[in-house]
Amino acid sequence: xxxxxxxxxxxxxxxxxxxxxxxxxxxxxxxxxxxxxxxxxxxxxxxxxxxxxxxxxxxxxxxxxxxxxxxxxxxxxxxxxxxxxxxxxxxxxxxxxxxxxxxxxxxxxxxxxxxxxxxxxxxxxxxxxxxxxxxxxxxxxxxxxxxxxxxxxxxxxxxxxxxxxxxxxxxxxxxxxxxxxxxxxxxxxxxxxxxxxxxxxxxxxxxxxxxxxxxxxxxxxxxxxxxxxxxxxxxxxx
Amino acid sequence: xxxxxxxxxxxxxxxxxxxxxxxxxxxxxxxxxxxxxxxxxxxxxxxxxxxxxxxxxxxxxxxxxxxxxxxxxxxxxxxxxxxxxxxxxxxxxxxxxxxxxxxxxxxxxxxxxxxxxxxxxxxxxxxxxxxxxxxxxxxxxxxxxxxxxxxxxxxxxxxxxxxxxxxxxxxxxxxxxxxxxxxxxxxxxxxxxxxxxxxxxxxxxxxxxxxxxxxxxxxxxxxxxx
Numbered sequence: 416x417x418x419x420x421x422x423x424x425x426x427x428x429x430x431x432x433x434x435x436x437x438x439x440x441x442x443x444x445x446x447x448x449x450x451x452x453x454x455x456x457x458x459x460x461x462x463x464x465x466x467x468x469x470x471x472x473x474x475x476x477x478x479x480x481x482x483x484x485x486x487x488x489x490x491x492x493x494x495x496x497x498x499x500x501x502x503x504x505x506x507x508x509x510x511x512x513x514x515x516x517x518x519x520x521x522x523x524x525x526x527x528x529x530x531x532x533x534x535x536x537x538x539x540x541x542x543x544x545x546x547x548x549x550x551x552x553x554x555x556x557x558x559x560x561x562x563x564x565x566x567x568x569x570x571x572x573x574x575x576x577x578x579x580x581x582x583x584x585x586x587x588x589x590x591x592x593x594x595x596x597x598x599x600x601x602x603x604x605x606x607x608x609x610x611x612x613x614x615x616x617x618x619x620x621x622x623x624x625x626x627x628x629x630x631x632x633x634x635x636x637x638x639x640x641x642x643x644x645x646x647x648x649x650x651x652x653x
Numbered sequence: 654x655x656x657x658x659x660x661x662x663x664x665x666x667x668x669x670x671x672x673x674x675x676x677x678x679x680x681x682x683x684x685x686x687x688x689x690x691x692x693x694x695x696x697x698x699x700x701x702x703x704x705x706x707x708x709x710x711x712x713x714x715x716x717x718x719x720x721x722x723x724x725x726x727x728x729x730x731x732x733x734x735x736x737x738x739x740x741x742x743x744x745x746x747x748x749x750x751x752x753x754x755x756x757x758x759x760x761x762x763x764x765x766x767x768x769x770x771x772x773x774x775x776x777x778x779x780x781x782x783x784x785x786x787x788x789x790x791x792x793x794x795x796x797x798x799x800x801x802x803x804x805x806x807x808x809x810x811x812x813x814x815x816x817x818x819x820x821x822x823x824x825x826x827x828x829x830x831x832x833x834x835x836x837x838x839x840x841x842x843x844x845x846x847x848x849x850x851x852x853x854x855x856x857x858x859x860x861x862x863x864x865x866x867x868x869x870x871x872x873x874x875x876x877x878x879x
Contacts, residue, residue, distance in 0.1 A: 599682065602679060
């Protein structure tokens with residue numbers, strides 16, 4: 416089944432046109448659907464499944480921006496969204512496929528909602544970073560406006576992910592909050608985008624800084640998702 | 654002088670600096686020994702831990718608490734000031750209110766939370782501070798297709814004779830406490846590992862989260878197409 420992931424990565428890397436991007440997304444959705452059907456749940460456990468889900472989320476969340484009027488003809492942007500999705504799909508490949516059933520504590524819709532919303536948010540933060548890069552390269556202000564929208568919707572998904580995670584935690588562990596490095600970095604990420612959204616009030620003099628902060632935000636996102644699992648000891652990681 | 658202090662306290666710049674500082678302190682804390690899960694931070698209410706832990710473990714939390722307190726004051730004053738001027742959207746202030754409630758909920762749990770872990774066999778019972786007892790009647794497990802334990806359950810009889818079940822993700826709430834089933838062992842004799850929790854901040858936190866979400870949705874609706 417991994418050939419679907421390889422195929423979609425190849426298509427993403429050649430996605431200078433929208434139909435190619437759509438075909439890549441379709442292949443990746445097929446891969447995730449087959450994984451989900453095989454497992455009887457959303458594939459959200461372990462590095463391979465989460466990286467593939469993240470890659471697919473990036474492509475899915477890019478769609479409204481790729482089809483937006485402001486960015487029509489911006490092939491560089493289409494390609495960079497495809498390249499970002501391909502990067503995480505390719506990163507998923509070396510990891511082993513985990514086919515185990517969900518441990519009882521994870522077997523709840525709150526968990527699936529929490530993780531899926533977090534990845535949608537991460538994906539939108541990624542798209543926001545690309546839009547920030549677009550603004551810095553081209554100086555076109557519509558990139559910056561779209562970056563703000565991507566980050567705002569991402570922030571909303573992320574806040575909802577924290578709420579659903581808190582509800583899950585309360586039913587699973589008796590508390591909506593645990594002091595783990597993952598939760599600390601989740602808070603840092605939430606505070607970071609709170610700061611980003613407040614910075615908008617500072618006006619146009621801050622445009623370049625705003626774009627850069629949107630890019631740095633994605634680095635914080637990657638550390639929260641991957642860095643914490645690799646560098647810090649936390650029971651709350653993949 | 655008081656006016657200038659007030660203006661500073663409700664300024665956006667102060668809020669931005671505080672957000673940046675809280676992030677830096679939490680980031681530094683995440684690499685410190687104090688945040689390691691072995692440091693016992695999750696085993697007791699936060700305020701009790703802060704009193705007991707050496708400052709070399711807890712410095713980042715003390716600092717975070719102080720900065721978050723200032724941030725809350727800043728958010729509160731900012732909202733009051735903004736609401737004084739007519740024509741402003743209520744959305745960001747609902748989000749501020751939700752945030753403040755969630756912080757307050759953490760404070761309530763940090764003061765009045767409770768957690769205890771215990772192993773109870775079939776026929777054993779758990780006592781509550783008011784003298785009430787609940788008895789573990791039966792412990793059962795389910796095996797999945799690969800032979801792994803896919804579910805477990807403890808049937809609990811309450812003082813009045815009612816029989817209830819406790820399962821992973823399905824705790825039993827009794828007299829303000831939650832009874833959570835963490836694990837079971839069937840051999841040599843059935844034993845359930847239970848955790849008793851009291852989380853007084855849970856409801857205010859949920860309420861805060863709902864208010865925040867309502868504000869967030871309003872903000873999204875206002876920003877649509879802009």
